[in-house]
Amino acid sequence: MYIFITLFKKNKNQYNQQLLINRQIIVFFREIIGHKEIKQKLINTIHEKRISHALLFVGPEGNGKLALAIAYARYVSCLNRGENDSCGKCRSCVKYKKLIHPDLHFVFPVIRTTKITKPLSDDFIKIWRKFVLDTPYGDFNVWLERIGTEKQQAGIFTQESQSIIKKLYFKTYEAEYKIMIIWMPEKMNQTASNKLLKMIEEPPPKTLFILVAENTERMLKTILSRTQIVQIPRIDDKSMFSKIKEKYSFNDDKIKEIVRMSYGNYFMASEIINTEGNGASENFKIFVNFMRMCYSMKVLELVKWTEEMSNLGREQQKLFLRYILRMLRENFILNILPEQQNKLVFLTKKEKNFSEKFCKFIHTKNINQLSEEFTKAYLHIERYGFDKLVFLDLALKTIRLLKLKDEKRN
Numbered sequence: 001m002y003i004f005i006t007l008f009k010k011n012k013n014q015y016n017q018q019l020l021i022n023r024q025i026i027v028f029f030r031e032i033i034g035h036k037e038i039k040q041k042l043i044n045t046i047h048e049k050r051i052s053h054a055l056l057f058v059g060p061e062g063n064g065k066l067a068l069a070i071a072y073a074r075y076v077s078c079l080n081r082g083e084n085d086s087c088g089k090c091r092s093c094v095k096y097k098k099l100i101h102p103d104l105h106f107v108f109p110v111i112r113t114t115k116i117t118k119p120l121s122d123d124f125i126k127i128w129r130k131f132v133l134d135t136p137y138g139d140f141n142v143w144l145e146r147i148g149t150e151k152q153q154a155g156i157f158t159q160e161s162q163s164i165i166k167k168l169y170f171k172t173y174e175a176e177y178k179i180m181i182i183w184m185p186e187k188m189n190q191t192a193s194n195k196l197l198k199m200i201e202e203p204p205p206k207t208l209f210i211l212v213a214e215n216t217e218r219m220l221k222t223i224l225s226r227t228q229i230v231q232i233p234r235i236d237d238k239s240m241f242s243k244i245k246e247k248y249s250f251n252d253d254k255i256k257e258i259v260r261m262s263y264g265n266y267f268m269a270s271e272i273i274n275t276e277g278n279g280a281s282e283n284f285k286i287f288v289n290f291m292r293m294c295y296s297m298k299v300l301e302l303v304k305w306t307e308e309m310s311n312l313g314r315e316q317q318k319l320f321l322r323y324i325l326r327m328l329r330e331n332f333i334l335n336i337l338p339e340q341q342n343k344l345v346f347l348t349k350k351e352k353n354f355s356e357k358f359c360k361f362i363h364t365k366n367i368n369q370l371s372e373e374f375t376k377a378y379l380h381i382e383r384y385g386f387d388k389l390v391f392l393d394l395a396l397k398t399i400r401l402l403k404l405k406d407e408k409r410n
Helices: 004-009 036-047 065-077 091-097 121-134 140-146 158-168 190-201 221-225 237-247 252-262 266-276 280-295 299-310 314-336 338-344 349-361 367-382 387-402
Strands: 054-058 104-107 178-183 207-213 228-231
Touching (some): 036 065, 065 091, 065 178, 104 158, 158 190, 190 221, 252 266, 280 299, 314 338, 314 367, 367 387
Parallel strands (some): 054 207, 054 228
């Protein structure tokens, strides 16, 4: 089942667009947005020689916890540490810049393919490095799209645990510590989790585990009890404001609006900025017109609309579909949780004025299907499907779905 919170997260891997201006140098503490106190506590553990053998960074998406894990690993391995950050020049730092240090290991969710029936993280390591360097604040859905999966189950499978054991029992090549960063450990299956537990209980000397998770409820309680948990909250508004102001020439009111809409998620902020820079106002007009035609069942006008959409560039078409996914998510929340709109709904004034009337048509009976259809359309456009047919099919399905009745209102 599609969960409404995922709607805005789907299909975000436009790595070559404006949100990637000034690629983040994620392996420095100073480049990580906010979390000043947490960074200092982590730095102190190294100065005071209190490095835990197993850390668990927990927090919501887009808050930089993976970047923080890598920055910490780099600082541990740096051969010429500064007071508050890595030197950036030693042979260890040079390798960390490309995430190719021989004593740094990654484990993350992967998928089975026709060629790889027992996948390991190492099978996807080149894609992973580029993903992290391109989008250090990216989330699980961005990663899934990067590796080319639609409905396949991604996970950390049994064979991965044997690979972890093998790597960590080798001697270090260069650094004092062997470091294993496990991203999304909640995606690890039972067998792999049990073997990981044994490793955490009795780790080889000079081994450091850093687990980076969002949902600890899906993890073994025994693993949780054997790690030092570090809660990483959402990025605070002040730090988010400063970062956006540093990178973009927006006025303060505009930045405040982006900060409010992103809710401590830097990837979402980047997405909003990217959309704004690529015709958000125009996308809003198209969205309103499209939904009105669908609700009124103006098929002939929708046929003409598909012609107009086919004249747009493929990137513009994808931006529009991504914009609609966001608007569906916001309208659904506005409909079912109107009392929480100031905390959970992130709309501009124009969008909110329209959505206050439109949101009643986005409800529990159609939100899943609508999101699925727009996601499918996005994927078809991305894979060079026949755009006229894609948009016409989407329009006809939207007509039907908007007519579904909300049982709570009837």
